[in-house]
Amino acid sequence: MTDAPRPEARAPRGFNDRRARDLAAERQILAKVSAVYERYGFEAFDTGAFEYADALGKFLPDADRPNEGVFALQDDDEQWMALRYDLTAPLARFVAETKEGLPKPFRRYAFGPVWRNEKPGPGRFREFIQCDADTVGSARPEADAEIIAMAVEGLEAAGLPAGSAVIKINNRKLLNGLLTTAGVQNDVQKLAVLRAVDKLDRLGPEGVRLLLGEGRKDESGDFTKGAGLNAAGAEAVLAFVGAGLSGRAETLDQIANIIGGSAEGDAGLAELAAIDKALTSLGVGVERAAFDPSIVRGLEYYTGAVFEAELLLKTKDEKGRGVRFGSIGGGGRYDDLVARFTGEQVPATGFSFGVSRLVSALRAAGRDLGDAVRGPVVVIAFTPDDMAHYFSVVGELRAAGIPAEVYLGSAGMKAQMKYADRRMAPAAIMLGGDEIAAGKVTIKDLDLGRVLSSGVADNAEWREQRPGQQTIDRAELVAAVRKILEAGQ
RNA sequence: GCCGCCUUAGCUCAGUUGGUUAGAGCGCUAGAUUGUGGCUCUAGAGGUCCUCGGUUCGAAUCCGAGAGGUGGUACCA
Structure with missing residues (x-):
């Protein structure tokens, strides 16, 4: 024996050991969802775990903080490589790399682990399985509609019964139109408004009103600086996000009254109208896919339609209190992602969800999923x-x-x-x-x-x-x- | 990233105005039962009392820093 200290037997934080019960549930979900996606004509396509860091986008490792957001290391030729943080950025790289030989539109789905180097929390890990589907090379709103219809069907196949989840849809162009109407001047204010809108479901209209104006102090005494809109501007924003409790066409009418007239807003309305029509002919009603003007999603990334899958099932924590599970997946149109490589705009749209998050959502909702793993x-x-x-x-x-x-x-x-x-x-x-x-x-x-x-x-x-x-x-x-x-x- | 709270056995937790050898339930191992999973009884194993430093004759307990966890907030490609 030596005096060398014994290693501590523990997994790095944010990384999970998964036993048969969880793996069985994950595999079952992936098999069911894959079958649906393939039925829609999407082909399986995966990339490696590593990408060159500059291909991943805005979180470029620099000499001081090479691991900000991603797990990065330096290859023997000194190039920074990083573990992928989602499945979309590698796809954009692949499309840019092989654009000549690809049949377009390129429809693909993929699932696998992604890694994020950030503080883990409950239900939030540094490695998790994502399942993603994208159409690259189609600017048609019908491409968005089909992704939405497929997401609805995929989640149902995975075990979410009809009516237990809804895809909420918005369009970034509407939000931009709204910002014009509300008199937003600069990018800082724009981001502040969008963040405020994003919190509607958690803070309610009054909380959002404060965030749109001067700012808001939360229970812990922390003060969040507001967007500094005047009262009229704040009212316009609130009226906009308040629309959308009725049918899809009715929601569009309401929104048109508020922001109609701005060129970008009208373009967004036309896209949503086309999505509505396509969804209807695909047999997807408002109970499964609805327009919701308060959906924002990632701020730098999406250029048109955005979607978010929200769990409606009532779930309870161990103390029996009701818990809102919230978003189990999301996506949207990202027309600029390939252009980062080629300079040439390639329209694209996609949807992804976290598989283990879906597993825990199903469990929280009382669904049995690989719970009885039989031995030999x-x-x-x-x-x-x-x-x-x-x-x-x-x-x-x-x-x-x-x-x-x-x-x-x-x-x-x-x-x-x-x-x-x-x-x-x-x-x-x-x-x-x-x-x-x-x-x-x-x-x-x-x-x-x-x-x-x-x-x-x-x-x-x-x-x-x-x-x-x-x-x-x-x-x-x-x-x-x-x-x-x-x-x- | 910022603020609050927490950290004692594998798990859930008790404990001490600072004082010998730190406890319980569950779980685990084994025996009662030499070829039988449950129940019951019995015994056993298992602890750097998160880490480092300080105060003290003496620290798991008091003080400081750090780590980890957790709740909120920010961010979320």
């Missing part, structure tokens, strides 16, 4: 001398498509039964000297035993009964195990 049938190992017999049993079961294993630890039989129980094995198989000599095998139905044992208080009786246990001819093994598995369905 466990063959009890009595003595090393009979290993050959044990392995012939698992071989038979595996050949029949039944997950099975020989217990390979060193514990006694009692511990082996406990092991089988804890792994949620459907059955344990006992092949001791007696059975081998008689050409028999003993099968214990662990599920049945679980049920029967609740009615037995006395231990001697419990042992006597051997609940759920049967000894049969060796040749009937597979059939008997199958029967147990079917009963457990």
